[in-house]
Amino acid sequence: MKVQIGPITRLEGHLSINTTVENNIITNAQSVGEMFRGFEIILRGRDPLDAQQITQRICGVCPYAHAIASSYAQENAFGIKTPPNGRIMHNLIQGANHLYDYLLHFYQLSALDFIDVTAILKYSGSDHKLTALRDWVKAELASGRPFPAAPFLPRLSGKYLADTDLNIGALKHYMEALEIQKKANRASAIFGGKFPHSTAIFPGGCTQNPNIDHISSYRSLIFDVKEFIHQKYIPDILAVAQAFPEYWKIGRSQGGFLSYGLLPFGPEPDSARLFAPGVILNGQSEAVNFEAIKEDVKYSRYSSPSGLKVRDGALTPAPHKESAYSWIKAPRYNGHMVEVGAGARVLVDYTQGHNPTIKKLVNKYAKIAGIGVDGLNSVFGRHLCRAISAVVIADFLLAETERLDPKAPGMAIYELPESGEGFGATEASRGALLHYIRVKNYKIDRYECVVPTTWNCSPMDDKDQPGALESALIGTRVENPAEQIEANRIIHSFDPCLACAVH
Numbered sequence: 001m002k003v004q005i006g007p008i009t010r011l012e013g014h015l016s017i018n019t020t021v022e023n024n025i026i027t028n029a030q031s032v033g034e035m036f037r038g039f040e041i042i043l044r045g046r047d048p049l050d051a052q053q054i055t056q057r058i059c060g061v062c063p064y065a066h067a068i069a070s071s072y073a074q075e076n077a078f079g080i081k082t083p084p085n086g087r088i089m090h091n092l093i094q095g096a097n098h099l100y101d102y103l104l105h106f107y108q109l110s111a112l113d114f115i116d117v118t119a120i121l122k123y124s125g126s127d128h129k130l131t132a133l134r135d136w137v138k139a140e141l142a143s144g145r146p147f148p149a150a151p152f153l154p155r156l157s158g159k160y161l162a163d164t165d166l167n168i169g170a171l172k173h174y175m176e177a178l179e180i181q182k183k184a185n186r187a188s189a190i191f192g193g194k195f196p197h198s199t200a201i202f203p204g205g206c207t208q209n210p211n212i213d214h215i216s217s218y219r220s221l222i223f224d225v226k227e228f229i230h231q232k233y234i235p236d237i238l239a240v241a242q243a244f245p246e247y248w249k250i251g252r253s254q255g256g257f258l259s260y261g262l263l264p265f266g267p268e269p270d271s272a273r274l275f276a277p278g279v280i281l282n283g284q285s286e287a288v289n290f291e292a293i294k295e296d297v298k299y300s301r302y303s304s305p306s307g308l309k310v311r312d313g314a315l316t317p318a319p320h321k322e323s324a325y326s327w328i329k330a331p332r333y334n335g336h337m338v339e340v341g342a343g344a345r346v347l348v349d350y351t352q353g354h355n356p357t358i359k360k361l362v363n364k365y366a367k368i369a370g371i372g373v374d375g376l377n378s379v380f381g382r383h384l385c386r387a388i389s390a391v392v393i394a395d396f397l398l399a400e401t402e403r404l405d406p407k408a409p410g411m412a413i414y415e416l417p418e419s420g421e422g423f424g425a426t427e428a429s430r431g432a433l434l435h436y437i438r439v440k441n442y443k444i445d446r447y448e449c450v451v452p453t454t455w456n457c458s459p460m461d462d463k464d465q466p467g468a469l470e471s472a473l474i475g476t477r478v479e480n481p482a483e484q485i486e487a488n489r490i491i492h493s494f495d496p497c498l499a500c501a502v503h
Contacts, residue, residue, distance in 0.1 A: 039057075062430065067198055067201040069434065071201060071424065103184070223398065229387070254472070293333055293450060296461040346385040357392055
């Protein structure tokens with residue numbers, strides 16, 4: 001039985017999944033990116049300093065990561081030395097954006113896979129937001145319309161939380177999370193200029209000059225975000241996971257893990273980072289080599305050569321290509337499929353024993369959940385790793401503000417050379433993000449982006465190996481093959497961003 005799931009809601013962009021189901025088991029899955037954009041083509045011939053602005057338009061959710069990856073690439077290409085304040089402000093902008101995105105992902109994009117919104121019909125309290133939600137849900141259900149309004153309805157058939165109080169509490173936190181996300185965005189905008197699409201991030205630092213008022217305002221906002229993470233976000237994840245313990249085993253990807261490391265301690269390209277860079281293949285961790293990354297296009301709608309290294313990347317659209325089923329390329333690391341994202345970021349760091357706080361938190365919550373470390377490769381493992389990342393990042397950001405020097409410069413002074421090339425790597429909230437730039441005659445000659453969801457939602461490669469999401473779906477048992485709530489929960493756990501993937 002062949003079933004198309006899509007378009008998938010509660011994610012960024014346009015994604016469909018083609019599944020084959022036999023005896024209620026998904027035996028094959030195809031991840032279908034449904035659009036073409038062509039940012040690498042747009043960038044050719046532009047001034048290099050346009051890159052960190054244009055690439056932010058790849059995504060309105062994580063624009064800062066693209067700006068910073070582009071800035072890193074240009075710093076690498078031109079030998080720009082960023083002053084400490086510049087590096088710190090990059091971290092403050094990007095870190096706050098991570099906190100925003102983790103809360104957005106859990107509450108607005110994923111929690112409704114498990115929370116029973118109809119429990120609100122039993123609410124009899126005085127909270128005006130919950131009362132309004134109750135009345136809205138009641139009216140929608142009574143309307144008789146076949147497709148009630150988003151984002152709460154319609155629901156897929158399947159098991160949801162049975163505890164009324166837990167459901168109502170989670171819905172209350174859903175509303176509160178929206179306000180907390182605003183605070184994280186305001187924090188990013190203090191040093192980034194605005195959200196989305198920062199005007200202050202540049203190669204060599206940040207055009208904003210930090211002062212005491214900026215620092216004080218930023219700390220106040222991040223402290224409020226941190227309190228919500230500890231008091232509501234983590235307890236909600238653990239409570240939902242307790243009701244659905246099988247999802248510590250469902251949704252396992254079948255490859256390795258890749259992270260470029262996140263939030264550097266110093267301005268140098270090889271500085272140690274809060275989260276360690278590395279790749280895990282066959283259970284063994286090793287250093288990242290950008291030259292080991294190639295992109296296959298056998299099943300992608302491009303006629304450009306397959307298996308090219310990042311620096312040689314090409315982009316020739318072929319919408320009618322036989323056998324192709326997606327506009328997403330298939331990046332591979334030394335021929336291996338790898339998963340990227342918060343789960344990979346935490347697993348790479350944990351395997352290396354790099355950050356003792358991460359190791360402590362993983363062991364603590366794994367014990368509470370009754371799982372081993374391998375349980376992090378799962379639906380709830382990805383959710384938990386985002387929460388662990390949020391805890392670590394919030395503390396780091398508060399400490400970073402104390403390292404800012406209001407009297408020191410935040411931006412390097414330089415003149416761009418005629419030519420150069422370089423890589424810039426960081427971790428967007430969704431995972432490993434790599435930008436490559438080559439400049440000739442003061443203009444961009446080649447620009448390539450290998451983006452997190454390009455890794456996770458890739459189609460099969462030239463060896464017919466499925467992508468990370470495809471591999472996580474294959475073998476999953478579904479109660480209702482026509483709707484597949486189980487598949488939707490797996491898909492949402494990866495937090496796909498198709499606008500990024502098909503950039």
